[in-house]
Amino acid sequence: MSLSQDTAASIAADIQSGARSATEVAKATLERVRRLDPQVNAFTEITESRALADAAAVDAALARGKPVGPLEGVPYAVKNLFDIAGVTTLAGSIIERDRPPAAADGWAVAKLREAGGVCIGALNMDEYAYGFTTENSHYGPARNPHDTTRSAGGSSGGSGAAVAAGLVPLALGTDTNGSIRVPASLNGIFGLKPTYGRLSRAGSIAFVPSLDHIGPFARSVADLAITYDALQGRDAADAGQTPRLLEPVADHLGMDIDDLRIGRLTGYFDAPLGNAARTAVARVAEALAAAPVAAPDLTAAARSAAFIITAAEGAQQHLDHLRHRRADLEPLSRDRLLAGSLVPAQWYLHAQKVRALWREAMAALFRDWDVLIAPATAVPAQPLGQEMLEVDGQTLPLRPSFGLFTQPITCIGLPVLSVPVQNAEGPLPIGVQLIAAPWCEDSLFRVAATLETAGICAAPVAPGFVE
Amino acid sequence: MDEAFDPAAYVPAAAASQALNLDADEIRRVTAAFALVMRFAKPALDWPVGPETDPAPIFVP
Numbered sequence: 073m074s075l076s077q078d079t080a081a082s083i084a085a086d087i088q089s090g091a092r093s094a095t096e097v098a099k100a101t102l103e104r105v106r107r108l109d110p111q112v113n114a115f116t117e118i119t120e121s122r123a124l125a126d127a128a129a130v131d132a133a134l135a136r137g138k139p140v141g142p143l144e145g146v147p148y149a150v151k152n153l154f155d156i157a158g159v160t161t162l163a164g165s166i167i168e169r170d171r172p173p174a175a176a177d178g179w180a181v182a183k184l185r186e187a188g189g190v191c192i193g194a195l196n197m198d199e200y201a202y203g204f205t206t207e208n209s210h211y212g213p214a215r216n217p218h219d220t221t222r223s224a225g226g227s228s229g230g231s232g233a234a235v236a237a238g239l240v241p242l243a244l245g246t247d248t249n250g251s252i253r254v255p256a257s258l259n260g261i262f263g264l265k266p267t268y269g270r271l272s273r274a275g276s277i278a279f280v281p282s283l284d285h286i287g288p289f290a291r292s293v294a295d296l297a298i299t300y301d302a303l304q305g306r307d308a309a310d311a312g313q314t315p316r317l318l319e320p321v322a323d324h325l326g327m328d329i330d331d332l333r334i335g336r337l338t339g340y341f342d343a344p345l346g347n348a349a350r351t352a353v354a355r356v357a358e359a360l361a362a363a364p365v366a367a368p369d370l371t372a373a374a375r376s377a378a379f380i381i382t383a384a385e386g387a388q389q390h391l392d393h394l395r396h397r398r399a400d401l402e403p404l405s406r407d408r409l410l411a412g413s414l415v416p417a418q419w420y421l422h423a424q425k426v427r428a429l430w431r432e433a434m435a436a437l438f439r440d441w442d443v444l445i446a447p448a449t450a451v452p453a454q455p456l457g458q459e460m461l462e463v464d465g466q467t468l469p470l471r472p473s474f475g476l477f478t479q480p481i482t483c484i485g486l487p488v489l490s491v492p493v494q495n496a497e498g499p500l501p502i503g504v505q506l507i508a509a510p511w512c513e514d515s516l517f518r519v520a521a522t523l524e525t526a527g528i529c530a531a532p533v534a535p536g537f538v539e
Numbered sequence: 540m541d542e543a544f545d546p547a548a549y550v551p552a553a554a555a556s557q558a559l560n561l562d563a564d565e566i567r568r569v570t571a572a573f574a575l576v577m578r579f580a581k582p583a584l585d586w587p588v589g590p591e592t593d594p595a596p597i598f599v600p
Contacts, residue, residue, distance in 0.1 A: 373583045373585070373586035375582070376579055376581065376582035376584075379576075379579040379580060380576075380579075380580045380583055380584075383576055395557075395560070407565075407568045407572040410554070410565070410569045411550075411569050411572035411573040412576065413557055413559070414553040414554060414557065414573060415580075419583075419584060421594050422583065422584055422588060423583050424594030425592045425593070426586050426588060428592055428593055429586075429592060469575075472579065
């Protein structure tokens with residue numbers, strides 16, 4: 073198997089055994105990224121000198137007989153809102169280009185380095201994470217490796233495309249309303265949005281602080297677990313982080329799931345769905361013998377509350393930009409940000425009350441269920457530039473509609489693992505959400521590993537990028 | 540949602556209060572964007588909440 077299809081775990085094992093050096097892996101990865109990235113436009117910066125330095129440090133440590141960590145020599149890349157020391161953090165904008173390079177790695181980047189990871193570069197995204205399609209007017213669109221005329225999703229579209237194209241085995245993204253789960257779905261890979269407050273966001277540019285999460289993408293459940301475990305830890309620099317003991321999941325993957333009560337959310341989550349999404353959910357539900365579970369009546373209101381909170385908090389983050397530099401803002405989001413800056417406080421507080429009711433309703437559901445299944449997106453990847461979506465007899469504005477099934481879940485910070493289903497209908501992959509109660513990521517990983525072992529879910533490198 | 544709420548009246552007034560200095564074309568575009576916000580906000584704003592429900596601005600899952 074070529075490097076492009078190797079898992080992070082197998083690369084680390086090879087490096088630890090001496091079969092390959094971290095420097096060899098880094099050089100081969102950099103060569104592949106340079107050659108193939110123009111097809112998908114996933115990278116906005118290739119950090120060659122950083123990558124070679126990280127790799128040399130791993131090789132030197134191993135030469136001294138010192139194990140480095142679970143990601144020894146594994147290449148990864150991060151959405152360009154994470155600080156990488158020496159690189160200007162763009163968050164998909166041209167406004168941020170005026171800022172000096174980051175003085176230090178953000179928390180997540182530092183943790184991956186501590187685990188032995190080798191940072192290859194920064195990845196494309198919707199400006200300030202406000203979008204679901206990574207149609208970035210400043211840096212160009214991220215393209216889907218399964219069909220480069222289509223969107224890679226967003227806002228972590230570069231992260232999804234880089235992993236699905238086999239440019240790197242791992243990537244980091246962020247998720248406010250679905251920005252990990254939507255690209256995971258459209259690119260056919262695994263993506264984790266942990267519980268709100270689990271992972272530190274320090275050293276990343278915020279979008280909506282009360283909804284922002286960070287998380288990893290990978291092509292195997294084991295790789296996702298190793299990365300998630302490496303990212304855990306207390307960080308006083310993120311006021312939104314909840315103090316928790318480390319709760320690693322990698323050792324849970326072989327456990328059976330007989331003790332888990334698994335349901336499939338119905339009602340709100342039944343429509344509108346395209347055939348691919350419907351088939352994917354049915355396949356996963358059948359494999360897990362999931363029982364139908366009625367979604368609470370206020371699910372649509374919860375999604376709507378997430379929309380209001382996003383509009384208001386997101387706009388507040390950029391009020392100075394809206395006043396003084398709005399010509400430099402992404403045209404696709406500028407008017408939305410301006411509108412968000414005008415949301416009445418009464419609406420925002422009403423949305424927060426709905427959020428509290430929704431949290432109570434879902435907590436009641438999780439007294440009877442451990443893992444709930446729902447579609448991640450209504451449809452697979454759509455053509456770049458498309459404005460409207462025809463699905464299930466409805467015509468919807470395409471970009472916001474990608475958050476239809478992800479937004480209610482992020483609204484209350486539940487952990488979600490998006491699992492990929494290949495060939496549900498046609499050649500494009502699509503994802504399914506596995507949702508658990510707060511702090512129960514271990515259950516999600518056990519279920520995802522079971523689905524992967526059973527062959528229901530898989531994340532091969534996109535066919536056009538296999539070498 | 541209050542049916543009498545008029546985005547065409549609200550947007551220019553609120554934008555001025557925020558010192559956004561929008562020109563006429565921007566007012567037109569932002570009013571359209573605000574109408575979309577209203578559409579998406581309606582299910583939440585129509586959901587009844589009372590004074591007994593505490594909002595959750597500091598969110599713990």
